Amino acid sequence: MTNAPEIVLGVTGSIGAYRAGDIVRHLRDAGYVVSCVMTQRATKFISATTLQALSDRKVYTDLFDADEAHVIHTLLADRARVVLVAPATANIIGKFANGLADDLLSCLLLATRAKLVFAPAMNVHMWQHPTVQRNVQTLKKLGVRFVGPDVGKLACGYEAIGHIAEAEEIVKTVKQLVPSVGQLPVALAASSARKSKSKPARKNRR
Numbered sequence: 001m002t003n004a005p006e007i008v009l010g011v012t013g014s015i016g017a018y019r020a021g022d023i024v025r026h027l028r029d030a031g032y033v034v035s036c037v038m039t040q041r042a043t044k045f046i047s048a049t050t051l052q053a054l055s056d057r058k059v060y061t062d063l064f065d066a067d068e069a070h071v072i073h074t075l076l077a078d079r080a081r082v083v084l085v086a087p088a089t090a091n092i093i094g095k096f097a098n099g100l101a102d103d104l105l106s107c108l109l110l111a112t113r114a115k116l117v118f119a120p121a122m123n124v125h126m127w128q129h130p131t132v133q134r135n136v137q138t139l140k141k142l143g144v145r146f147v148g149p150d151v152g153k154l155a156c157g158y159e160a161i162g163h164i165a166e167a168e169e170i171v172k173t174v175k176q177l178v179p180s181v182g183q184l185p186v187a188l189a190a191s192s193a194r195k196s197k198s199k200p201a202r203k204n205r206r
């Protein structure tokens with residue numbers, strides 16, 4: 001049992017998924033517990049085994065997991081202090097902006113009251129598409145923090161905006177929203193641990 005705040009890392013189907021392992025490592029080094037949720041498409045880019053080994057926890061990929069006694073999307077939604085989606089595809093941005101819930105990650109995003117951070121990664125023209133920009137603005141208005149995308153060498157060959165932000169930048173935003181117990185002065189850390197023990201499960205923390 002640990003008092004460390006839990007971060008749910010949602011990984012979606014982008015080339016930028018290679019960065020998810022680094023993000024898990026940085027989050028754990030900073031003192032967070034990390035639970036990973038992968039979309040089915042994300043598993044085409046990076047294996048669940050990698051994230052399981054790095055997070056030291058089960059990685060969830062299926063909304064209907066026959067091995068799970070719990071309703072996993074609501075359980076993780078309640079436990080998370082931050083839900084970080086990195087990389088975030090145009091698809092998950094569009095689904096969340098429109099209230100769609102057809103897989104584990106999109107259900108979890110609607111079910112949680114945790115703080116939300118998205119780190120988009122996609123082709124420059126996808127990113128600049130008016131529909132994607134409209135969806136991003138919708139989510140920003142709802143309080144979702146965006147980190148990146150950065151300008152960089154994209155898989156499609158362009159040197160342009162669309163590259164996933166650096167892992168350190170992404171984790172910095174998480175730390176600003178929810179400091180890990182290790183980042184707090186000793187007296188504050190003890191009080192934070194006491195509060196997290198007595199915290200009601202469904203309190204709105206956004």
Ligand SMILES: Cc1cc2nc3c(=O)[nH]c(=O)nc-3n(C[C@H](O)[C@H](O)[C@H](O)COP(=O)(O)O)c2cc1C
Pocket residue numbers: 011012013014015016039040041042088089090091092121122123126
């Ligand atoms: C090689 C390859 C790379 C892709 N990279 C991206 C990407 O960086 N960003 C993005 O939004 N979609 C990308 N896509 C498309 C997504 O994988 C696709 O929209 C998928 O449905 C996303 O599903 P998800 O959001 O459930 O993970 C890529 C597809 C392929 C085949």
